[in-house]
Amino acid sequence: MWKKLSGVGVVGVLLAAAVPGGAAVATGPKWDKCTPEGIELCTTLKVPLDWSKPSGPTTNVFVVKVPARDQSKKRGAIVFNPGGPGGAGGSIYAAGMADQVMGPLRDKYDLVSFDPRGTGASSQLDCGPVLRPGVPVFPKNKAEYDRMVASSRATGQACLKKHGNLMRNLDTRTAARDIDAIRAALGERKLSFFGMSYGSFMGTVYAQLFPQRVDRMLLDGIVDHSQGSQRFMLEEAKEMESEFNAFIKWCATDKACELHGQNVGKLWDDTVRKADKTPLPGGSIPVTGDVMRMALPALLPKIVDFGADWTNLAGALAKAAKGDGSGFYSSYIGYAETAYAAVSCMDLPGELKGYADARARITLARAVAPRVGAAVEGWIMAAACSGWPIPPSNPWAATPIKNTPTILIATATHDPSTPIAGARGLHRQIRNSHLLVAEAHGHTAYFNSQCAREAVTAYFLDGKLPARRACY
Numbered sequence: 001m002w003k004k005l006s007g008v009g010v011v012g013v014l015l016a017a018a019v020p021g022g023a024a025v026a027t028g029p030k031w032d033k034c035t036p037e038g039i040e041l042c043t044t045l046k047v048p049l050d051w052s053k054p055s056g057p058t059t060n061v062f063v064v065k066v067p068a069r070d071q072s073k074k075r076g077a078i079v080f081n082p083g084g085p086g087g088a089g090g091s092i093y094a095a096g097m098a099d100q101v102m103g104p105l106r107d108k109y110d111l112v113s114f115d116p117r118g119t120g121a122s123s124q125l126d127c128g129p130v131l132r133p134g135v136p137v138f139p140k141n142k143a144e145y146d147r148m149v150a151s152s153r154a155t156g157q158a159c160l161k162k163h164g165n166l167m168r169n170l171d172t173r174t175a176a177r178d179i180d181a182i183r184a185a186l187g188e189r190k191l192s193f194f195g196m197s198y199g200s201f202m203g204t205v206y207a208q209l210f211p212q213r214v215d216r217m218l219l220d221g222i223v224d225h226s227q228g229s230q231r232f233m234l235e236e237a238k239e240m241e242s243e244f245n246a247f248i249k250w251c252a253t254d255k256a257c258e259l260h261g262q263n264v265g266k267l268w269d270d271t272v273r274k275a276d277k278t279p280l281p282g283g284s285i286p287v288t289g290d291v292m293r294m295a296l297p298a299l300l301p302k303i304v305d306f307g308a309d310w311t312n313l314a315g316a317l318a319k320a321a322k323g324d325g326s327g328f329y330s331s332y333i334g335y336a337e338t339a340y341a342a343v344s345c346m347d348l349p350g351e352l353k354g355y356a357d358a359r360a361r362i363t364l365a366r367a368v369a370p371r372v373g374a375a376v377e378g379w380i381m382a383a384a385c386s387g388w389p390i391p392p393s394n395p396w397a398a399t400p401i402k403n404t405p406t407i408l409i410a411t412a413t414h415d416p417s418t419p420i421a422g423a424r425g426l427h428r429q430i431r432n433s434h435l436l437v438a439e440a441h442g443h444t445a446y447f448n449s450q451c452a453r454e455a456v457t458a459y460f461l462d463g464k465l466p467a468r469r470a471c472y
Contacts, residue, residue, distance in 0.1 A: 350382025
């Protein structure tokens with residue numbers, strides 16, 4: 001899993017941070033204990049590398065199952081994806097975290113997750129960052145834009161030479177077919193699914209391709225594939241700016257903020273301006289104002305259940321104001337790694353038409369979000385895909401879905417990574433869907449609202465849908 005990415009992948013990143021190395025991997029379709037002392041069962045499925053050629057070469061998908069406590073009364077299996085693109089949920093479960101993620105559901109369900117192809121213990125794409133250190137992320141002229149595009153193209157071409165058809169078969173439709181192979185391996189006629197952040201799009205695509213296979217499905221922290229690259233970026237920028245303002249208010253009222261009693265907005269502006277002129281030490285690259293901005297998608301989104309709050313942002317800013325940029329360097333998300341970029345460029349391409357288009361988008365972002373600007377994941381996807389050598393296989397488009405059981409869509413009112421607009425948009429595209437809105441700050445409803453957790457649990461256990469305003 002990509003350790004530096006937040007935003008769409010922030011759920012997976014925070015969970016990944018708690019995963020120890022060395023989880024055992026089975027070598028075949030037989031389920032074996034991941035570790036001698038654990039209850040988790042691991043296997044590696046061999047699936048077609050290219051699903052249009054089912055008898056052709058294969059690739060590996062690592063899968064982990066935590067059996068339901070009462071097998072005689074279980075409803076089936078829930079497949080979990082934590083986000084990304086590239087969230088290695090199988091490795092998270094192999095490390096013993098399934099109960100922490102969704103323990104109340106294990107009485108009636110086998111809890112299942114997997115490392116999507118290209119990540120974790122599955123067949124890996126290991127070509128390093130797409131935008132190399134020193135490559136401009138926010139190009140200020142055509143020469144810088146050309147360097148950004150060249151970095152994207154060079155990494156993509158080198159990775160294509162190294163991994164070939166694996167790289168051409170990492171899109172979300174392919175991942176959805178892998179999920180159906182997991183369903184078959186589990187012996188389940190239908191499958192329940194729990195998708196967070198980018199995982200919400202994975203679940204959406206699965207439901208579109210296999211509506212007859214869906215049992216119960218939660219999509220939380222919504223990626224709306226109908227938005228297009230520019231709107232996707234601008235919606236995120238607006239909500240990220242709003243969340244930064246909420247952070248400033250929190251510092252003014254809560255002594256838990258290390259900057260309590262200071263003018264935090266001014267301190268941020270002054271520190272970023274100074275870093276733009278004279279970069280701060282604190283990492284292997286100088287910490288410029290852009291590096292500070294590009295740490296916000298990692299530092300701003302709360303995930304309360306896993307201890308992610310605003311104290312880290314306050315601490316990083318306090319250190320930076322004293323000349324130490326390490327808190328922002330360690331959270332910088334400017335170097336998209338290859339598995340993340342490879343999936344994004346297939347499904348969520350940036351659609352940049354040249355430097356003038358890039359400059360116009362950055363200007364628009366600054367207009368709607370003066371402090372944050374384009375320092376959001378939607379822009380990183382556009383930058384990483386700017387010179388990608390493989391055309392998108394599933395470019396931006398609506399994902400209309402019908403003929404499924406009721407799908408539960410969840411969102412927090414103040415989600416800076418996947419704003420509420422995406423949830424409302426997807427709700428309109430899924431004919432049989434129910435929208436749960438939780439009054440909360442943070443990325444996803446489930447991990448930031450006790451009310452939402454209870455509503456989701458009731459949905460999976462009893463099929464009960466929450467009231468329209470259940471979590472306000």
